[in-house]
Amino acid sequence: MNGGFVGVIGAGIMGSGIAQVVAQAQRSVLLVDRSPELVERAIVAIRERLARRVAQDRMTSQEMESTMANIRPATRLDELKGSPLMVEAVYEDPQVKLQLLRELQPFCSKDAIVASNTSAIPISLLSSAVAYPQRFVGMHFFNPVPVMKLVEVIKSISTRDETVEEIVSFSLAIGKTPVVVSDSPGFVSNRLLVPMINEAVFALSEGIASSEDIDTVMKLGANNPMGPLELADLIGLDTCLHVMEALHSGLGEDKYRPAPMLRRMVESGLLGRKTNQGFYEYGNSG
Ligand code: CAA
Numbered sequence: 001m002n003g004g005f006v007g008v009i010g011a012g013i014m015g016s017g018i019a020q021v022v023a024q025a026q027r028s029v030l031l032v033d034r035s036p037e038l039v040e041r042a043i044v045a046i047r048e049r050l051a052r053r054v055a056q057d058r059m060t061s062q063e064m065e066s067t068m069a070n071i072r073p074a075t076r077l078d079e080l081k082g083s084p085l086m087v088e089a090v091y092e093d094p095q096v097k098l099q100l101l102r103e104l105q106p107f108c109s110k111d112a113i114v115a116s117n118t119s120a121i122p123i124s125l126l127s128s129a130v131a132y133p134q135r136f137v138g139m140h141f142f143n144p145v146p147v148m149k150l151v152e153v154i155k156s157i158s159t160r161d162e163t164v165e166e167i168v169s170f171s172l173a174i175g176k177t178p179v180v181v182s183d184s185p186g187f188v189s190n191r192l193l194v195p196m197i198n199e200a201v202f203a204l205s206e207g208i209a210s211s212e213d214i215d216t217v218m219k220l221g222a223n224n225p226m227g228p229l230e231l232a233d234l235i236g237l238d239t240c241l242h243v244m245e246a247l248h249s250g251l252g253e254d255k256y257r258p259a260p261m262l263r264r265m266v267e268s269g270l271l272g273r274k275t276n277q278g279f280y281e282y283g284n285s286g
Pocket of ligand 1: 049052053118119120141142143144145146147148190193225226231235239
């Protein structure tokens with residue numbers, strides 16, 4: 001897995017961040033999305049983030065250009081043929097991910113590793129769609145990917161130890177800190193983090209405090225860098241709801257029921273920063 005280009009499938013916020021960190025580690029990346037506009041937008045966003053680093057004297061223009069040269073855009077899955085590692089970061093919906101993984105199979109050799117950047121969908125469920133489940137693993141990045149140091153590496157019952165070891169080495173090589181966890185709804189991160197966000201939504205809907213005050217309590221009282229409602233807007237309210245649904249159905253406990261207000265906001269299309277409105281309003285640059 002040391003040579004060859006890394007495939008990143010899905011050019012949304014997560015896919016663009018993953019492509020950036022891989023390219024910054026001087027590995028070639030093929031960034032694939034069916035929508036050429038999304039790929040183009042992702043590449044522009046990466047260039048803007050790197051340009052800010054150059055402006056702050058934290059990267060040279062040469063390093064920026066060599067990083068950008070490591071990223072190739074693509075719109076077809078067959079272009080991934082020959083990649084030793086493909087990371088999917090498509091929309092967080094089991095059917096969407098299963099369908100993508102099925103379509104990817106003709107282009108995966110038996111030695112290639114396929115990793116899923118899922119927030120909460122069981123890796124074992126997703127592995128039912130791949131030809132070589134022993135080479136399938138969860139690789140859970142955090143938003144904003146260029147900043148957040150963790151990669152949660154999720155091992156399903158079929159994932160081979162060698163696959164996990166290779167992903168741990170790769171994560172270290174791209175400057176991340178991997179933590180290996182077993183496959184369970186929400187893994188560790190979202191089993192802890194998203195119920196806190198959900199509880200903040202209950203507190204808001206019960207009129208206990210305003211959004212601003214709930215966030216201030218957690219920023220100043222628990223030293224969280226962002227309050228839970230600001231964080232929900234950053235993650236995406238749809239993703240938060242999917243995580244709560246996965247916890248609720250997967251663990252079968254009422255304490256994981258999604259807050260009705262969260263569901264209503266998602267149904268209304270208030271998804272947070274990506275739609276410029278969630279618990280807060282954002283300008284167009286969100
Ligand atoms: N995309 C890329 N980079 C970003 C960014 C974004 N959306 N927002 C901020 N940054 C970068 C900035 O460019 C800056 O980078 P440099 O240091 O290289 O210049 C750095 O982050 C710090 O930014 P700021 O000084 O502007 O802002 P800040 O100090 O307030 O930090 C933050 C911003 C890093 C987002 C911080 O508030 C934070 O850590 N928040 C918590 C984020 C978090 O918990 N993420 C996990 C969400 S859970 C998840 O992703 C998993 C899931 O499955 C749901």
